[in-house]
Amino acid sequence: MASTANYRRAFRDIVRGFSTSELNGELVYIKHLSPHDQVELEDLTEFYKNEAESRGLPTNEDMLELLREQGDWTEADENEIKKIESFIETLQAAKSKLILKSAMDNQDRIINKERERLALKKRERADLIGRTCEVYADDRTHDFYILKSFFKDVGVSNPLWSNDEYDELTRDEIAKVVYVYNNSFEFFSEESIQHLVLTDFYQPYLGFADDSMQFYGLPFCQLTYNQIRMIVYTRIFKSIYENNQNIPDKIKNDPKALLDYGSISDEEKEKMKEKFNEGDGSTLVGASDEDYEYLGLRKPDSGISLHEEAKKKGGSLSMQDLMKLSGTK
Incomplete structure (x- = not known):
């Protein structure tokens, strides 16, 4: 970088x-x-x-x-x-x-x-x-x-x-x-301009991205390609920041990860939060710790799965099995 x-x-x-x-x-x-x-x-x-x-x-x-x-x-x-x-x-x-x-x-x-x-x-x-x-x-x-x-x-x-x-x-x-x-022109690639927009020194400029005259002193039709890219990505990342409250710290300076994060619909995020914040022990199949952090969700505490234990016992658990699993003598 x-x-x-x-x-x-x-x-x-x-x-x-x-x-x-x-x-x-x-x-x-x-x-x-x-x-x-x-x-x-x-x-x-x-x-x-x-x-x-x-x-x-x-x-x-x-x-x-x-x-x-x-x-x-x-x-x-x-x-x-x-x-x-x-x-x-x-x-x-x-x-x-x-x-x-x-x-x-x-x-x-x-x-x-x-x-x-x-x-x-x-x-x-x-x-x-x-x-x-x-x-x-x-x-x-x-x-x-x-x-x-x-x-x-x-x-x-x-x-x-x-x-x-x-x-x-x-x-x-x-x-x-x-x-x-x-x-x-090494630092004018699409990826480099994305990284530029996410640097700390650039943050004060985010609020001026909606007006090219205020940003560059030029109408939009007179901008160079580099100027257009910078103002477009400024608007994109500004929108992601404004519409997502709990962006994981580890992706805040990673443009690709941030763009992927911003592509997840608000509806999908809300469904996930409603499901997993209820604390019902639900889990996402195949989800890693990073996945839970990425979605802004609390990973359910790991514990004994009654379903898995029942499978070990041929499909059902007796009262004695349940007492043993709960620690009751």
């Missing part, structure tokens, strides 16, 4: 909409992507794709058809990807109905295993397809966006390279720029 200083720095950069770094011994300013930028990138991707097609580069579908003809990639392979994707959706839907943390954690392990299978199968397909129009377009757009994110000034209005300078950059120079960019 990153340090508080890292999260403070990430918070500062998200709020101002850019990061700073050093490239070739000079301070540079790296602009954060916005939804408006995304539209331009999608247009650019289409331009590069058409350019590649005009030069005779095959499309993904062209290569898949060729691979099917050669028997290197079959309909069965393609269907396997669809089946794994469908299975993951089913697992996620099933998880949303679970209540015990231990069951959720086990479901996550299964989901992650299936995601790994899916990634391997897709990687196999990508390796077979090779360099197509779509791959070329994605690569060119990726490099273009990163290079165009670098500026000379704090106002991010003066690009680091002119169009001519951009066209003259070597692959090694581009690789170095991409490396600097990736390092600068």
Whole structure:
């Protein structure tokens, strides 16, 4: 987990909409992507794709058809990807109905295993397809966006390279720029922003999440993706805090566990509390101590189960058996 200083720095950069770094011994300013930028990138991707097609580069579908003809990639392979994707959706839907943390954690392990299978199968397909129009377009757009994110000034209005300078950059120079960019954006992943929102220093900002003008001084439509993520997760975690009175301490700084906890409906929690706070000795089958804490319930005292003892005696207990179990001589 990153340090508080890292999260403070990430918070500062998200709020101002850019990061700073050093490239070739000079301070540079790296602009954060916005939804408006995304539209331009999608247009650019289409331009590069058409350019590649005009030069005779095959499309993904062209290569898949060729691979099917050669028997290197079959309909069965393609269907396997669809089946794994469908299975993951089913697992996620099933998880949303679970209540015990231990069951959720086990479901996550299964989901992650299936995601790994899916990634391997897709990687196999990508390796077979090779360099197509779509791959070329994605690569060119990726490099273009990163290079165009670098500026000379704090106002991010003066690009680091002119169009001519951009066209003259070597692959090694581009690789170095991409490396600097990736390092600068290490703490802006979905998970990192979730952790940021749960840090102690960020808590005073929770109350301002409903108004982007008050939070950032900007209307929502002008926010960067990082700003949108931060304000969205601020609202989500604020809602979880407000609607749950007894959140276990051990999950308060764990975004994934907290999101799982918040996904349990109030109705289900209330049913559990009504059942187990009556002190009737009821238990949750398979529930651990952590599960009871997670649900905010008191674990019933362990003791002798008359049902289990009766099973040992062939299904029923005599008066003498009952007296013995109660400690009566």
